[in-house]
Amino acid sequence: QQQVKQSPQSLIVQKGGISIINCAYENTAFDYFPWYQQFPGKGPALLIAIRPDVSEKKEGRFTISFNKSAKQFSLHIMDSQPGDSATYFCAASTGNQFYFGTGTSLTVIP
Amino acid sequence: DAGVIQSPRHEVTEMGQEVTLRCKPISGHDYLFWYRQTMMRGLELLIYFNNNVPIDDSGMPEDRFSAKMPNASFSTLKIQPSEPRDSAVYFCASSLYPTEAFFGQGTRLTVV
Numbered sequence: 001q002q003q004v005k006q007s008p009q010s011l012i013v014q015k016g017g018i019s020i021i022n023c024a025y026e027n028t029a030f031d032y033f034p035w036y037q038q039f040p041g042k043g044p045a046l047l048i049a050i051r052p053d054v055s056e057k058k059e060g061r062f063t064i065s066f067n068k069s070a071k072q073f074s075l076h077i078m079d080s081q082p083g084d085s086a087t088y089f090c091a092a093s094t095g096n097q098f099y100f101g102t103g104t105s106l107t108v109i110p
Numbered sequence: 111d112a113g114v115i116q117s118p119r120h121e122v123t124e125m126g127q128e129v130t131l132r133c134k135p136i137s138g139h140d141y142l143f144w145y146r147q148t149m150m151r152g153l154e155l156l157i158y159f160n161n162n163v164p165i166d167d168s169g170m171p172e173d174r175f176s177a178k179m180p181n182a183s184f185s186t187l188k189i190q191p192s193e194p195r196d197s198a199v200y201f202c203a204s205s206l207y208p209t210e211a212f213f214g215q216g217t218r219l220t221v222v
Binding site: 032034036041042043044046049093095098099100101103 | 208
């Protein structure tokens with residue numbers, strides 16, 4: 001059973017546009033929600049993370065929006081750039097285990 | 111710090127052979143994780159250690175898989191005997207806390 005459901009599977013965005021990736025979870029014990037970015041041939045790298053006591057966290061062009069009541073969180077990439085083209089994974093953690101989404105392949109076209 | 115170091119980067123082996131993947135975590139990190147990544151199943155946690163002790167190995171697919179962490183700076187994941195369906199990218203990750211895991215570059219395993 002997939003603990004974290006991620007959508008869409010793939011996304012194509014024009015340069016300068018906004019990329020939005022969504023995740024949903026069921027386990028209310030999750031208390032940490034990171035997003036990872038993975039480039040081909042590389043391991044996933046932590047991009048940004050949020051805890052459920054805040055509804056939004058912003059770091060540069062990357063923003064996590066968190067809706068605790070809906071058990072959903074999303075990643076917004078503002079002013080998307082071709083260099084943002086990668087696979088993005090959401091994850092949820094109970095503090096001793098990570099559960100990853102299935103990933104979203106983002107392509108930003110010039 | 112050089113980050114999490116995995117070796118080899120690529121491994122091609124014949125079905126039935128033993129495969130050993132190696133990982134050097136970031137110094138000072140208490141947690142070490144082994145993940146497997148495939149197109150079909152995404153990232154799967156296989157096992158994780160805390161202070162060199164295996165905490166949860168429920169993700170290990172079969173008895174053919176085993177993992178050890180003899181000291182704080184080294185871990186191995188062994189598959190014996192290997193099968194074609196074990197072909198995947200295997201990642202090692204470490205963290206100071208069970209959050210914010212730092213991943214290695216992975217080992218791409220191909221079993222023919």
